[in-house]
Amino acid sequence: xxxxxxxxxxxxxxxxxxxxxxxxxxxxxxxxxxxxxxxxxxxxxxxxxxxxxxxxxxxxxxxxxxxxxxxxxxxxxxxxxxxxxxxxxxxxxxxxxxxxxxxxxxxxxxxxxxxxxxxxxxxxxxxxxxxxxxxxxxxxxxxxxxxxxxxxxxxxxxxxxxxxxxxxxxxxxxxxxxxxxxxxxxxxxxxxxxxxxxxxxxxxxxxxxxxxxxxxxxxxxxxxxxxxxxxxxxxxxxxxxxxxxxxxxxxxxxxxxxxxxxxxxxxxxxxxxxxxxxxxxxxxxxxxxxxxxxxxxxxxxxxxxxxxxxxxxxxxxxxxxxxxxxxxxxxxxxxxxxxxxxxxxxxxxxxxxxxxxxxxxxxxxxxxxxxxxxxxxxxxxxxxxxxxxxxxxxxxxxxxxxxxxxxxxxxxxxxxxxxxxxxxxxxxxxxxxxxxxxxxxxxxxxxxxxxxxxxxxxxxxxxxxxxxxxxxxxxxxxxxxxxxxxxxxxx
Numbered sequence: 352x353x354x355x356x357x358x359x360x361x362x363x364x365x366x367x368x369x370x371x372x373x374x375x376x377x378x379x380x381x382x383x384x385x386x387x388x389x390x391x392x393x394x395x396x397x398x399x400x401x402x403x404x405x406x407x408x409x410x411x412x413x414x415x416x417x418x419x420x421x422x423x424x425x426x427x428x429x430x431x432x433x434x435x436x437x438x439x440x441x442x443x444x445x446x447x448x449x450x451x452x453x454x455x456x457x458x459x460x461x462x463x464x465x466x467x468x469x470x471x472x473x474x475x476x477x478x479x480x481x482x483x484x485x486x487x488x489x490x491x492x493x494x495x496x497x498x499x500x501x502x503x504x505x506x507x508x509x510x511x512x513x514x515x516x517x518x519x520x521x522x523x524x525x526x527x528x529x530x531x532x533x534x535x536x537x538x539x540x541x542x543x544x545x546x547x548x549x550x551x552x553x554x555x556x557x558x559x560x561x562x563x564x565x566x567x568x569x570x571x572x573x574x575x576x577x578x579x580x581x582x583x584x585x586x587x588x589x590x591x592x593x594x595x596x597x598x599x600x601x602x603x604x605x606x607x608x609x610x611x612x613x614x615x616x617x618x619x620x621x622x623x624x625x626x627x628x629x630x631x632x633x634x635x636x637x638x639x640x641x642x643x644x645x646x647x648x649x650x651x652x653x654x655x656x657x658x659x660x661x662x663x664x665x666x667x668x669x670x671x672x673x674x675x676x677x678x679x680x681x682x683x684x685x686x687x688x689x690x691x692x693x694x695x696x697x698x699x700x701x702x703x704x705x706x707x708x709x710x711x712x713x714x715x716x717x718x719x720x721x722x723x724x725x726x727x728x729x730x731x732x733x734x735x736x737x738x739x740x741x742x743x744x745x746x747x748x749x750x751x752x753x754x755x756x757x758x759x760x761x762x763x764x765x766x767x768x769x770x771x772x773x774x775x776x777x778x779x780x781x782x783x784x785x786x787x788x789x790x791x792x793x794x795x796x797x798x799x800x801x802x803x804x805x806x807x808x809x810x811x812x813x814x815x816x817x818x819x820x821x822x823x824x825x826x827x828x829x830x831x832x833x834x835x836x837x838x839x840x841x842x
Contacts, residue, residue: 361384687808
């Protein structure tokens, strides 16, 4: 049976006494190690996990010992495989889940099997997961950070709406309970980002269930949810917000105020965040014939002493720091090719002010969606595919993107014109279509690493990259006027 094997990072250390020999062996390792380690891992793990299961090993250290130069150059895969199996045997024996099956088909290889029973115990070093568990862990990671973990293949990602919608009532409650735990473990803007993101993917009924779970798990017996739920239609009309936004604000309000939450103070919360003058709200309340308690709250608001939840960002961003430390694997690394054109484009569609800065957070968010349209020609966007878009637009990585940003026909036409200009100025493309530009160069796998307060973009190469030699502008260093960081590119 063939298994997919994902390795995040490989480190090879050689100790030699001669500098010239060290240089020679380094070149040999760089030229051969990827193929060697692939054959080793396939030989070891090809019988490892039952169908649909996942084995997660945090770290393995394999010491081959002292060997000759000849053995390093000619027997390294064989030696690595033998040592790796011994290391794994020790690791699995600690949890009682290892079955060793020696096999020597070519005189030098060996294989092992891992017990496939469902009762395997996990440890700090080894974790056994079902496909469902793996999907839930990936979903929770996305809800916290806005991207999926490095090991989750893009083609295996299901829309969170589908995952949550297909869950049984019991399974959904388990997921939402873990989200609550995750929210409580965060602070400030990081917690609010998780709340906003999860509400982006819940149905109205699931949003109500999430709020009920919050009240239940926090033992908020004083909160009258029936009354707060009944006001949904009137208050969403009064403050011109969607039901999604209504329930998201209600959750944040109850999460923050606990047993002190009530319908009158929630009205104060909505007024505080409304983009409508107080007098206009009052007049609209009369026309809508709102409940007497709601009207009294609106009428008394200017004199009421109430501090609304702040939308200001926290001074520190621990979640964003985590993502930067781990690095990001992206599918649209080729967007860096467009960096010389972005200032004029964003200014042309009204997103930048005279100082070449985004006029508002909303303008920044729209810019990320415009980049999504540039990369693939679609304005129905997926946030998890957009970390590089956020970086290019100066949006914090973990900040949640609204799920209802709409692009105008003019904005999309300007985007198409930008790509046509790129194809025209890049003579090597010889009049290629913008679709070919997107597929050949913009939609390219890459890795982003945060180093020395700047970004390093490493792009996966293909045979068509010979055309980059005739690119009439540089991509090695990109400094956009609204960004604090420089983006360095290795392509």
